[in-house]
Amino acid sequence: MKFDLVTKDPLSKARAGTLTTDHGVIQTPIFMPVGTMGTVKGVHQRELKDDINPDIILGNTYHLYLRPQTEILEKAGGLHKFMNWDRPILTDSGGYQVYSLSANRKIKEEGVKFKSHIDGSYHFFSPESVMEIQRTIGADIIMAFDECTPYPCDYRYAKRSMHMTHRWLDRCITHLDKLPFKYGYSQAFFPIVQGSTYTDLRQQSAEYIANAGAVGNAIGGLSVGEPAEEMYAMTEVVTAILPEDKPRYLMGVGTPINILENIALGIDMFDCVMPTRNARNGMLFTANGSINIKNKKWEDDFSPIDEMGITFVDTEYTKAYLRHLFASNEYLGKQIATIHNLGFYMWLVREAREHIIAGDFYAWKEKMVKQMSQRL
Numbered sequence: 012m013k014f015d016l017v018t019k020d021p022l023s024k025a026r027a028g029t030l031t032t033d034h035g036v037i038q039t040p041i042f043m044p045v046g047t048m049g050t051v052k053g054v055h056q057r058e059l060k061d062d063i064n065p066d067i068i069l070g071n072t073y074h075l076y077l078r079p080q081t082e083i084l085e086k087a088g089g090l091h092k093f094m095n096w097d098r099p100i101l102t103d104s105g106g107y108q109v110y111s112l113s114a115n116r117k118i119k120e121e122g123v124k125f126k127s128h129i130d131g132s133y134h135f136f137s138p139e140s141v142m143e144i145q146r147t148i149g150a151d152i153i154m155a156f157d158e159c160t161p162y163p164c165d166y167r168y169a170k171r172s173m174h175m176t177h178r179w180l181d182r183c184i185t186h187l188d189k190l191p192f193k194y195g196y197s198q199a200f201f202p203i204v205q206g207s208t209y210t211d212l213r214q215q216s217a218e219y220i221a222n223a224g225a226v227g228n229a230i231g232g233l234s235v236g237e238p239a240e241e242m243y244a245m246t247e248v249v250t251a252i253l254p255e256d257k258p259r260y261l262m263g264v265g266t267p268i269n270i271l272e273n274i275a276l277g278i279d280m281f282d283c284v285m286p287t288r289n290a291r292n293g294m295l296f297t298a299n300g301s302i303n304i305k306n307k308k309w310e311d312d313f314s315p316i317d318e319m320g321i322t323f324v325d326t327e328y329t330k331a332y333l334r335h336l337f338a339s340n341e342y343l344g345k346q347i348a349t350i351h352n353l354g355f356y357m358w359l360v361r362e363a364r365e366h367i368i369a370g371d372f373y374a375w376k377e378k379m380v381k382q383m384s385q386r387l
């Protein structure tokens with residue numbers, strides 16, 4: 012995998028880049044739609060390509076391991092073939108999902124024992140086993156097996172957990188070196204910085220991850236409920252240490268404003284469940300703030316969903332119609348809102364890229380942050 016930095020912004024640490032993988036090119040800054048179970052919920056792969064056009068989507072090791080299970084994915088020739096998506100895919104390693112989804116899990120040095128949220132059966136993830144699972148899923152970018160510390164968490168716990176994440180990282184790398192690619196294309200491996208919201212731990216973890224010399228690096232342990240200011244402060248500390256010539260992925264972030272602020276701090280890749288999850292709840296993001304389409308005030312508003320929207324739903328349907336679909340619990344409503352929100356997130360990061368290249372990103376960012384803070 013190759014990463015070329017196209018340009019840098021004079022007034023911030025924002026960068027525009029191009030990431031080349033065996034399944035295609037990724038223009039950064041990029042937003043990666045979450046496709047947990049091998050689908051971006053409610054959106055056909057054809058709509059995804061034609062109307063939202065993300066350079067890369069995310070899959071989930073935890074979910075795919077439990078269902079359809081790795082042997083099915085292997086028989087299919089990997090996740091790309093299974094879901095008929097021939098562009099890049101990134102999979103998370105499953106640690107975070109065990110911590111956030113499984114009722115009772117036991118984290119030990121060896122790995123994590125957990126109960127399936129589907130049928131209650133017991134399973135065990137280790138750095139070695141999730142490297143094998145991610146080889147079989149076949150994503151273009153795979154993540155290290157880490158422990159995402161909860162927020163808040165005390166210093167001692169954060170320190171112990173960070174050192175275990177570093178030992179797990181070494182085990183991932185050692186094991187990965189023994190596992191050939193399964194489907195004839197290469198897979199890039201990203202380690203993950205932890206350290207909770209403690210500056211000294213974040214610096215230690217960033218140094219350790221930078222020394223691993225991977226082709227890309229991720230920042231974990233954030234977007235777990237901490238105040239935005241703490242998220243920005245930790246991002247600043249870590250991006251000062253991570254190598255400039257490698258892509259930086261801030262996991263689980265975030266709102267449109269979080270994304271612009273973190274682009275200014277030198278982040279290149281983002282993922283978040285908000286555009287898809289909030290869409291299913293009738294919450295629409297726009298350049299002028301957010302809209303709760305279920306609100307009665309839209310029931311006779313026959314204006315387009317979003318005059319400045321970039322997807323077909325924005326101009327082909329009215330606010331009144333979309334509100335009606337939500338009021339009647341019609342699943343077309345969720346589909347329309349999902350396409351709108353993902354289209355808005357793609358527009359936002361593409362606009363950011365253009366302004367970084369034009370050299371006026373900082374002023375544009377300040378204007379957008381104000382504009383998007385409105386409640387419509």
Ligand SMILES: Cc1ccc(CCc2c3nc[nH]c3cc3c(=O)[nH]c(N)nc23)cc1
Binds near residue numbers: 047069155160264
């Ligand atoms: C499909 C998919 C869903 C979600 C993710 C990212 C999930 C995610 C976080 N989400 C919010 N904060 C997060 C922190 C971490 C983290 O520290 N480590 C890992 N491995 N994942 C995180 C990746 C892929």
